Amino acid sequence: MGEPMDRTKSPFVSQTTFEGLFPNLEDVIVEGTVGESAYNRDPIRFSLRERGGLIRCPNSKCWSGGFEVDFPAGDMQREGVTEKAVRIRCAGRENSYKGRRSGQPCPYSMEGTIKLKPKAAAPGV
Numbered sequence: 633m634g635e636p637m638d639r640t641k642s643p644f645v646s647q648t649t650f651e652g653l654f655p656n657l658e659d660v661i662v663e664g665t666v667g668e669s670a671y672n673r674d675p676i677r678f679s680l681r682e683r684g685g686l687i688r689c690p691n692s693k694c695w696s697g698g699f700e701v702d703f704p705a706g707d708m709q710r711e712g713v714t715e716k717a718v719r720i721r722c723a724g725r726e727n728s729y730k731g732r733r734s735g736q737p738c739p740y741s742m743e744g745t746i747k748l749k750p751k752a753a754a755p756g757v
């Protein structure tokens with residue numbers, strides 16, 4: 633497994649907790665497959681509450697990659713959508729090394745479904 637992107641440097645990502653981003657949700661589940669081609673894919677099941685907003689890329693040559701799923705989940709929350717099919721290309725590059733930005737874009741992609749799980753309604757008073 634390569635080095636994932638360092639999102640602490642991204643101006644768009646605050647270090648907000650799941651609860652802060654999705655106060656009305658029990659969890660966000662991503663189910664699908666990750667792989668380099670259509671024929672060589674591994675199933676994944678990912679909980680944003682447990683794992684955060686970035687699915688790591690399994691490509692050992694990948695640098696600064698991963699699949700950001702908290703952004704589309706946030707869009708879904710705003711749009712009131714609870715289930716959405718997504719295809720996300722890895723943001724990383726192959727065969728580059730630290731501090732250098734050469735190399736081919738990582739060919740890996742994530743395909744699957746993002747599901748927003750609403751919190752159970754509070755017991756009636």
Ligand SMILES: [Zn+2]
Binds near residue numbers: 694695698722
């Ligand atoms: Zn990658």
